Amino acid sequence: MYPSVRQPAYAPTPYNYPPNPSLSSRISLDEEVRLATSSAERDLYDSLAEIYSVIVTLDALEKAYIKDSVTEAEYTEACDRLLKQYKAILSDETVLREFVDLETFKREWDMECPRATERLRIGLPATVEQPTPSNAGVTGAAIAEATQDFITFLDALKLNLLAKDSLHPLLSDVIQSVNKVTDRDFEGRGKIVQWLITLNQMKATEEVTEDQARELSFDMERAYHGFKSTLK
Template identity: 65%
Template sequence: MYAQHQLAYAPTPYSYTPTSSLAATVNLDEEVKLSSNSAERELYESLAEIYSILVTLDALEKAFLKDSIAESIYTETCSRLLKQYKSNLADESVARAFVDLDTFKNEWDMEVPRAMERLRIGIPATVEAPSHRPSSQVPGAGAAATHIVSVSENFITLFDAVKMDILSKDTLHPILVEIIQAINKVTDQDFENKGKIVQWLITLNQMRAAEELSPEQARELQFDMNLAYDGFKSTLG
């Protein structure tokens, strides 16, 4: 019988013993910096925030579909996340690094289909297609009249902007959001060509802030919005 020498570690085909020369070049106590200057650090922080927004928004959409969150809380939270997303991408360096939503999602291997769809549309689901309100929550005559006036004013503002060739996304998109929100305060029923408002919201939402509609698109927008306005007026009886 002989004494066996016990190994200090379990050998494997890939066992590795560090050399003194390599160990001398690696300082395990040294902090590894992801950025070399403040501009890079801010860029990485913005991209990390976008990642967080996508994950949070996807979870929020799931909760809303399962009726696990109140509509008011969903609307407020979703609107805030959409604004934060747009605010981050307003920085040109962030937008360049981001490239586009599909590229970012693929680069970081993200599975956030509901968030992708919500960002594509650009407005909360409660604004896009409001649920039916109980009769006890229907606005009174005075409130309804105020909202009807708001719808008309916003349509007129949109028509005036198109006539004056003010065709940038950052001008037209907020007006369309105001239109659909005011309409939803008057009625939760679909009407002829209401869907065109949402479709133009999606089109504008996919443009950059300073990007403008072409003359052809401007004519199509005005034509479609005239139809939508007529459809809205037909619901008033």
């Protein structure tokens, strides 16, 4: 068993990390350092630095979780917070234009971070994506909450609320409330996770197509019935 190491539930500033010799060796001391010439430019650089910190911290957190150095509750809280920070920073169009995409950013700053890359692609903590067995008793309130979240999501589709920023939070509520009720696999559960990944990779204002909306509605109806079958 590895020694317990508490990971921070927030992304520290990049200045907390020791310098990387492999990066430092490529910096010419004769090259003029470009400084920010305006407050807007300085804010942009600060935001990009925070994204760097989130990625590095998330990668370390994923490794700690795999090594059982953090509890599931600590991991879930910290991972969820880092994912929200990442999305919040990239909600700024200026930052997003400079960032381009995750793979471009990683190449620019010579980053690997494979575990963070996968977690950002999925957009969910590992404990939510694949719940672990629990011996806790299931309450009627938890079942009612999961049922209501399914209905709310399906109603949103019927009302043509098709933007990512409308659907993703509602679908996240579905999977999290379902996980409070059962850790058993059921028909359609995998589709919930797949759609969460699809929505996570869309821009906030981007909408699913009409065909996607029909497919999503069909998959969620099946998932809802699959979930109810686990309660019998």
